Amino acid sequence: MAAVIGVDLGTSAVKVLLVDETGATLATGSTAYPLQQPKPGYSEQDPEDWIRSVKAAIIALGKKPEADLSQVAGLSFSGQMHGLVLLSAAMRPLRPAILWNDTRTTAEVNQINQTMGKRFIEITRNRALEGFTLPKLLWVQKHEPENFAAAKMFLLPKDYVRYRMTGVAGIDYSDAAGTVMLDEDKRRWSPAILATFNIPASLCPPLIEATDCVGTLDPEFAAAVGLPKTVKVFGGGADNACGAVGAGVLHPDQLLLSIGTSGVVLTYEPDSKTTYNGKLHYFDHVVPGQHYSMGVTLAAGHSLNWFKKTFAPDEDFATLVASAAASRPGANGLLFTPYLVGERTPYADAKIRGSFIGIDSRQTRADFVRAVIEGITFSFRDVLAVYQDSGRTFKSAITIGGGSQSPLWLQIQADILNLKIVSLKNNQGPGIGAAMIAAVGLGWFASFEACAKQFVEEKATYVPDRKQVERYTRYYKLYHDVYPATWPITAGLLQTEES
Structure with missing residues (x-):
């Protein structure tokens, strides 16, 4: 029977679920990764730890007697929200990812509030908070100008993993909204916010729906984890949105x-x-x-x-x-x-x-x-x-x-x-929820x-x-x-x- 994989990229570990067409969870796997807290209020992770852990979790999944990875038709993601992964021209991280629970950006939050006031909420439907992605970008812009200048694109955590699995960059709307740079009415990156804070539009990844198929697995990645290279990969979404769907x-x-x-x-x-x-x-x-x-x-x-x-x-x-x-x-x-x-x-x-x-x-x-x-x-x-x-x-x-x-x-x-x-x-x-995104994306439902x-x-x-x-x-x-x-x-x- 055909199956899908849901990849849940959390704050402390990645969990992978193998689910068949009836909704039965056939097998699960999990691999933990470390959290870096170099200073009070800082919360960072090495994105390469995510890649290693996703590979390890899928390999462990495939070793379960009840798992037949050859039957996997689709794969999608749930991911920790708001984290900033800043990428070089070679599309590799310039620095550790700054996570959702990092609180170093109070000054940048105040900057956003003082500069845009209520207009910011009108555009994004949200107020600026330390956890969101925009304040993190502004912090790098101010404190690490060399990294900001070298950046080609930013992604969120699960989007970076998906990029490494497929070679295709993008961000789904549920995670894009959590950056607080999205114009909610027009469903596009806000020109007003980008211009106000001198953020090049080229830094923002293409916008996709959670159920959009971005392509199939990179053959090298597929071979490394034991999955067919024909597996279709779908955009996925923010963990809370996926949690709601999954419930x-x-x-x-x-x-x-x-x-x-x-x-x-x-x-x-x-x-x-x-x-x-x-x-x-x-x-x-x-x-x-x-x-x-x-x-x-x-x-x-x-x-x-x-x-x-x-x-x-x-x-x-x-x-x-x-x-x-x-x-x-x-x-x-x-x-x-x-x-x-x-x-x-x-x-x-x-x-x-x-x-x-x-x-x-x-x-x-x-x-x-x-x-x-x-x-x-x-x-x-x-x-x-x-x-x-x-x-x-x-x-x-x-x-x-x-x-x-x-x-x-x-x-x-x-x-x-x-x-x-x-x-x-x-x-x-x-x-x-991630598995359901793949199931709906495949047309099962x-x-x-x-x-x-x-x-x-x-x-x-x-x-x-x-x-x-x-x-x-x-x-x-x-x-x-x-x-x-x-x-x-x-x-x-x-x-x-x-x-």
């Missing part, structure tokens, strides 16, 4: 809750003219011609990972999360705000830091674990409130990532958000909706407990007060630390 979130009354390193609350946008005035991200979708919006918690899974590494290094995540059952809703009066690396939605504050509020001597470790889980989920309610304030209503939320593995956490999500929460049998969201009916299957549903909804609503009001009360203190602490 079947294709209607405006659905939400996607994704808990990875960061946390995402995302929905399909019914109207291409929608604007949230920069309060939420508004991007092109991998569904051609469509859009999605989302809010982001910068340290969702990262908060739990930090807690585990610091206080329970020898305990696995499942056991740690399950221990929160020994506490109760509200964690016995303990609140946690997950601002370990700043926050994006709704505050866009790089200097805010996390807090435990309400510590007393009767609390146990279980209370602290539950407070972290609840704090992450309260941050999702902050994003939900932005949607609700704009008049949006939702029937359900589909959850993927770390939070979807625990029945306890799923019920906490239902009670804090007051929504029906749905978990899936296949929790490979972005990777499945007429639409993503038709593909989702075959590829996406619900596992369990969690409904809100009215008593706990009321209790959590009281706690949420207190949680919401923590940010304005603590930001002057944490900003002062950072300033003192830096002085």
